[in-house]
Amino acid sequence: MIETKQWRVDPEAADLEQDPQILAAAEGIKNGEVVAFPTETVYGLGANAKSREACLKIFEAKGRPSDNPLIVHVATFEDVREICTDINPIARKLAEAFWPGPMTLVLPSRGEVSDAVTAGLSTVAVRMPDHPVARALIRAAGVPIAAPSANSSGRPSPTRAEHVVNDLNGKIYGIVDGGETGVGVESTVVDCTTTPVTILRPGGISREQLTEVIGLVASDPAMVRSDQTPKAPGMKYRHYAPEAMMYLVPGGKERITELVKNEKENGRRVGVLTTEEHLNSYPRADIVLSCGKRAEPESVAHSLFAVLREFDKRKVDVIYSETFSETGIGKAIMNRLSKAASGRVIE
Numbered sequence: 188m189i190e191t192k193q194w195r196v197d198p199e200a201a202d203l204e205q206d207p208q209i210l211a212a213a214e215g216i217k218n219g220e221v222v223a224f225p226t227e228t229v230y231g232l233g234a235n236a237k238s239r240e241a242c243l244k245i246f247e248a249k250g251r252p253s254d255n256p257l258i259v260h261v262a263t264f265e266d267v268r269e270i271c272t273d274i275n276p277i278a279r280k281l282a283e284a285f286w287p288g289p290m291t292l293v294l295p296s297r298g299e300v301s302d303a304v305t306a307g308l309s310t311v312a313v314r315m316p317d318h319p320v321a322r323a324l325i326r327a328a329g330v331p332i333a334a335p336s337a338n339s340s341g342r343p344s345p346t347r348a349e350h351v352v353n354d355l356n357g358k359i360y361g362i363v364d365g366g367e368t369g370v371g372v373e374s375t376v377v378d379c380t381t382t383p384v385t386i387l388r389p390g391g392i393s394r395e396q397l398t399e400v401i402g403l404v405a406s407d408p409a410m411v412r413s414d415q416t417p418k419a420p421g422m423k424y425r426h427y428a429p430e431a432m433m434y435l436v437p438g439g440k441e442r443i444t445e446l447v448k449n450e451k452e453n454g455r456r457v458g459v460l461t462t463e464e465h466l467n468s469y470p471r472a473d474i475v476l477s478c479g480k481r482a483e484p485e486s487v488a489h490s491l492f493a494v495l496r497e498f499d500k501r502k503v504d505v506i507y508s509e510t511f512s513e514t515g516i517g518k519a520i521m522n523r524l525s526k527a528a529s530g531r532v533i534e
């Protein structure tokens with residue numbers, strides 16, 4: 188156990204790059220330590236991407252399989268050129284349209300970052316985050332920062348500093364607390380080494396948004412077919428799972444009500460994951476939690492992981508979840524829910 192430091196930072200403060208809290212966290216990164224920090228998607232667990240030793244500490248703290256590469260976070264286009272050999276015209280178009288923002292590009296690696304980051308692949312995943320604290324930290328550290336989501340491997344990604352504390356306190360050097368994150372689901376991972384480019388993980392930038400800028404976009408077949416090996420190694424692992432057995436129920440309110448009734452007859456403690464619109468629709472369930480407004484899918488993405496963690500706190504035996512339309516950010520929401528449920532669907 189080490190004593191994990193905590194730095195509280197107001198993301199709206201001026202001159203964040205000079206903030207003593209940010210400077211202390213940046214000092215940690217420079218010295219080869221791992222530090223959790225907020226991005227606009229989820230909290231990341233960062234280390235100097237050029238140091239193998241520092242990056243290995245990330246894998247150890249999270250219990251992350253070593254074949255799962257990390258995303259490198261940068262502050263400028265100059266940084267991207269240093270890390271990647273070839274930023275083709277399509278990748279450039281995407282970067283100009285969506286960076287800084289919740290999109291990660293997989294590009295050919297120049298070999299500048301540690302092989303612990305790329306897990307030995309010839310490509311590297313790069314992202315320019317759109318969060319003032321993340322940007323200030325990268326600039327102050329003066330190095331690209333490799334960072335996966337700052338949860339223990341398999342758990343829901345953290346959207347608040349307290350989630351990071353729950354998972355990693357005593358295992359990491361420090362946490363920059365910049366409040367709640369915005370988007371709530373991770374970045375869209377786009378492989379730019381294929382023609383057309385391929386979405387490896389749906390996320391904060393939707394397929395529709397990508398298409399509007401570059402036209403043709405493919406999807407990794409593993410996103411729809413379970414017999415395919417995903418090209419993003421992280422997509423093959425169990426992830427986001429709450430402790431209780433979770434099921435997706437496309438049948439909606441009526442079907443869930445029936446399932447709740449059955450479970451209660453068997454004496455089980457039942458949770459329902461719903462939205463504001465249906466918060467009062469499940470009087471027999473023990474715990475009913477809303478993850479936002481169905482009419483505003485961004486609000487659902489924002490709260491999803493916090494709600495999954497809340498079910499763990501409230502100790503239920505089973506969770507039934509409503510489902511969402513897979514358009515726009517709905518695609519990322521359904522991807523995370525489906526993984527949280529380990530693919531269990533009650534048709």
Ligand code: TXA
Pocket residue numbers: 226228229230231232255256257258289291293305308310311312314316334335336337372373374375376387388418419420421422
């Ligand atoms: O929003 C996000 O992307 C957050 C914040 C912290 O930036 N990060 C994040 O990292 O979600 P992580 O490690 O939880 O997910 C990264 C995903 C994994 O599925 C990994 O396998 C994939 O990106 N990935 C990383 N490098 C890759 C590469 N070179 N080729 C293919 N997939 C890659």
Ligand code: MG
Pocket residue numbers: 335336344
């Ligand atoms: Mg993750």
